Amino acid sequence: MTRQSSILFIFMALLSEAIYGQSYPTGYFSAPLDTPLILVGTFGEIRNDHFHSGLDLGTGEQEGVPVMAAADGYISRIKVSADGFGKALYVTHPNGYVTVYGHLQKFTAPVNELVRTTQYSQQKFEIELFPKSKDFKVTKGEVIAYSGNTGGTTGPHLHFEIRDEETEEPINPLLFGLRVTDNIPPEIKNVRVFPMREAGIVGRTDSAITYEMQEMNGHFSLNTPDYIQAHGYIGVGFEATDKQDLSMATLGIYSADVSVDGTQVYSWKQDRFNFKDTRMVNAHIDYLSKRRENSTIERCFRLPGNFLNMYGDTNQTGYLDFIDDDSHDIKIVVKDFNGNERIFNFLIHSFSTLASEPFQKVPDGSVVVSYSKGVAIHKEFLDVVIPSGAVYEDIYYNDTEARTKTYLSSIFHVGNPYDALQVPISVGIKPYEPIADSLMSKALIISLHEYGQIKAEGGEWKGGFLTAKPKQFGAFAIALDTTPPKVVKEYVPADMNSYRGGIVQVRITDDLSGIKSYSGKLDGKWHLFEYDPKSTMLTADLSFLPMNHEHPIEVTVTDERGNTTTWTSKFWY
Ligand SMILES: [Zn+2]
16 A cells, blocks of 8 residues: 555545444354344333343244354353343453343353352352353354343343443444344334423423324324424424334334434434443433333433433534524434434424513422532431432422321432432431331331332431432332241142143242342252242252152242241152
8 A cells, every 4th residue: 555545545444433433343243043133122222221232132932042152252251140131141252342142041061061060069049150261162153052031031032232342332233234124214203392491481381391293194293283382492302113124022213313404403323332321321311201101202402411422423412592483493313223214304483472481480498409419418307318420400309208107207208200310319217216126127218109019228227317229219218027038839840730840949029128048958958949030930950859759848038138938848759
């Protein structure tokens, strides 16, 4: 290459990087399944409190589908957990990437053997191993595991990820050239217009309004009697979903571009993110719509506490300021990864007369909490600390107390449950009366939810206050957990009416504080019981048990407040 052409080459490479973002090797990784790829979850898809970090690949509602190494490398991490990715494998490749395979049913024989040996030596079901590069070398296309339904799943599938080895950032696997058949464009379900607090009006109020999409003869429009009227400082958002030709699943979109009167004001795409930022999904979406209506509205403007790196131009904040008397053309373009796009235009009419509409008053007794400045509230029976960086925008905080005989303390309504939190807050509650020493360790903070649902928040005693670290605002009180977990026989081999082969199954549940630990013995020795919280089932495989005699079984379960149940029985096998 001549000097001039090499400079040109470097310039072109920089230019292409500037325009198209970072480039990734295509063709290096192959698909981990030997079937056409059926997406049941997309990269960057919005989930509860996180972005989805990989592709969810359909396995035809089946378990046991062979999973293949996406490229040459070695198994660098083996993880078995009751929730999360369940049984998972990590393969490190020489090109600086790591592939992840989650929710597996089982590994291949040599890995199963190592896992089993480790589980017996540590006497634990949940383990994590980091094999050396020489231990389990794999070649591209080699079967390394079998797909399953382990961990946090709602059905059998393979979770597949590609991560940057150095930063551990997950990257959209489709950027590496994996192909899916997809000719269906995304759909926009609704548009929401947000007035900024004390600075904007939408309709005739300073509350956000959602406009549902309606279709007539293939033409899409917003269901509003006239047009959207607004004034001042506002933002827009929308809910969009996508489908893939081969899949029934509702999927996330890949990218969005928003322009106003022909000028781009905001954009994003789901290429990669950092796990430390994944909870900021609650700043990207309208958390109130998510919690109240289970509607996932993506904001086209950035809250002050949103530091996600998925947005195109970091100088664009997406806020709109309409001070004229004119109509403004809003254009939203959403795409899936294959480039199928949905374009939607609508008008916002700005009326200066709206500027005289009154803003809502600051609620009485509220304290303003900003994303950069926390607050500490100390009362006789309540102690709340909201650290800086906990909220994404200015919020009005207040708390109220409701006396009750149901719990050991009043119920405290702390903050607004529709305000999202990036980090936990501290909530300390003092009981009505001091709690007897013998019961101190059985007390916990609970949060009260819709439909009478109660969740355990744990808690530690500090100077007469029981203090927990919830990740949501809400209603809290002190309760006691003195009830040990329940252990109920589900199946042993003698139950010929429900023959399931050489396994033993028991169900374990706890009424309040939650299960902390569990263990099982067969013939008086520790035996592996695999735990699946979603079915509440503990399952033991009897393959290695001597046959044709009676086996005593013992299962011990302890909850988070130290209440223990030991259940014993025996069976013939
Ligand atoms: Zn997944």
